[in-house]
Amino acid sequence: METKIYTRTQIPEAAAALAAGELVAFPTETVYGLGADATNEAAVKKVYQAKGRPSDNPLILHVADVAAVEAAVADFPDKARQLIKAFWPGSLTLIMTLKPNTFSKTVTGGLSTAAFRNPNNAATLALIKALGRPIVGPSANTSGKPSPTLAKHVYHDLKGKIAGILDDGPTGVGLESTVLDLSTETPVILRPGAVTKADIEAVIGSIENNQHHVAADEIPKAPGMKYKHYAPNAQVVIVPTPAEFQAALDWATAQHQPFGVLATDQQLAQATQVSAANQFSLGDTVETASRALFAGLRYFDLKPEIKLILAEGFPKTGLGVAYMNRLEKSAGQKYFSKDEWLMLYSNYTW
Numbered sequence: 001m002e003t004k005i006y007t008r009t010q011i012p013e014a015a016a017a018l019a020a021g022e023l024v025a026f027p028t029e030t031v032y033g034l035g036a037d038a039t040n041e042a043a044v045k046k047v048y049q050a051k052g053r054p055s056d057n058p059l060i061l062h063v064a065d066v067a068a069v070e071a072a073v074a075d076f077p078d079k080a081r082q083l084i085k086a087f088w089p090g091s092l093t094l095i096m097t098l099k100p101n102t103f104s105k106t107v108t109g110g111l112s113t114a115a116f117r118n119p120n121n122a123a124t125l126a127l128i129k130a131l132g133r134p135i136v137g138p139s140a141n142t143s144g145k146p147s148p149t150l151a152k153h154v155y156h157d158l159k160g161k162i163a164g165i166l167d168d169g170p171t172g173v174g175l176e177s178t179v180l181d182l183s184t185e186t187p188v189i190l191r192p193g194a195v196t197k198a199d200i201e202a203v204i205g206s207i208e209n210n211q212h213h214v215a216a217d218e219i220p221k222a223p224g225m226k227y228k229h230y231a232p233n234a235q236v237v238i239v240p241t242p243a244e245f246q247a248a249l250d251w252a253t254a255q256h257q258p259f260g261v262l263a264t265d266q267q268l269a270q271a272t273q274v275s276a277a278n279q280f281s282l283g284d285t286v287e288t289a290s291r292a293l294f295a296g297l298r299y300f301d302l303k304p305e306i307k308l309i310l311a312e313g314f315p316k317t318g319l320g321v322a323y324m325n326r327l328e329k330s331a332g333q334k335y336f337s338k339d340e341w342l343m344l345y346s347n348y349t350w
């Protein structure tokens with residue numbers, strides 16, 4: 001199958017492909033999604049196939065307006081209305097209990113709830129309106145790989161497997177939406193994103209966090225949490241503080257193998273021993289770093305000689321919570337520590 005690149009002027013064509021049961025990747029303000037008509041079971045099945053996604057991992061329903069949510073949920077909590085007013089369109093996905101027989105098991109993974117999101121991207125809102133039905137949309141990457149923040153990332157992973165990609169340039173936030181479960185008495189954040197716990201609590205009062213690491217045999221609240229995520233080919237090692245950066249660079253240099261550095265311009269300025277081709281800039285703030293993280297991980301995947309990536313950590317506050325959540329997953333929680341590593345891993349081969 002030839003994968004077409006649609007521009008904003010070709011939204012009717014992209015909507016027609018969706019209506020015909022084809023897959024079309026779409027832009028959002030977070031990452032690119034892999035779209036299918038949520039009411040067409042055969043089309044939704046193709047999403048799992050194209051991504052290689054485990055079938056028990058439910059999909060987010062992307063809607064153009066609140067009416068689509070009202071039509072599908074059994075009980076529309078007041079808290080949902082308040083949050084929708086404050087954050088939609090935007091990076092907050094809300095899980096609510098469905099009316100019976102609304103969406104197929106293929107969409108919900110067999111759960112009685114579903115996740116709803118109203119993305120802040122004009123082209124995609126127009127696409128959903130043109131189709132006239134919600135579209136499912138997991139991130140448009142091969143399962144396990146970093147999420148796509150550019151149309152070319154989608155093309156790299158899914159060319160030949162999907163009908164097209166609606167290209168609207170780079171995404172803004174760069175990390176997937178906050179997922180908030182409203183089906184329980186106290187709302188719970190299942191995945192941190194750009195809408196923070198404090199942002200939500202300012203609107204609806206106290207909520208909980210549930211971002212613990214889920215073991216393979218445990219039944220997780222968000223099924224997606226148990227799978228390997230954001231993993232590039234190289235081992236990612238997090239350098240937790242700017243103070244440790246020089247020590248990490250010295251340690252990696254002493255291993256005599258090429259390595260990549262994913263860091264802010266300030267830290268890259270210290271990396272004089274690393275060629276420009278093995279450096280990827282995260283800009284200079286946690287906002288620019290979040291936007292660039294997945295592109296940086298993908299950049300090093302194109303360089304097979306790179307087996308290790310030193311990546312800069314940020315404090316776990318504000319957007320830093322979501323940034324570190326994704327970075328820790330990509331690193332399998334591996335942190336550089338000056339005192340331990342210089343002793344433990346001299347002559348480490350990776």
Ligand code: TXA
Pocket residue numbers: 028030031032033034057058059060093095108111113114115117119137138139140175176177178179190191221222223224225
């Ligand atoms: O920013 C985003 O949310 C992007 C863009 C494309 O909208 N989408 C995205 O989808 O990240 P995906 O499928 O990669 O991640 C959705 C997460 C998964 O961890 C999934 O398990 C969880 O949300 N999820 C979906 N429906 C759920 C439900 N009913 N209950 C619990 N977790 C659910």
Ligand code: MG
Pocket residue numbers: 138139147
């Ligand atoms: Mg994903």
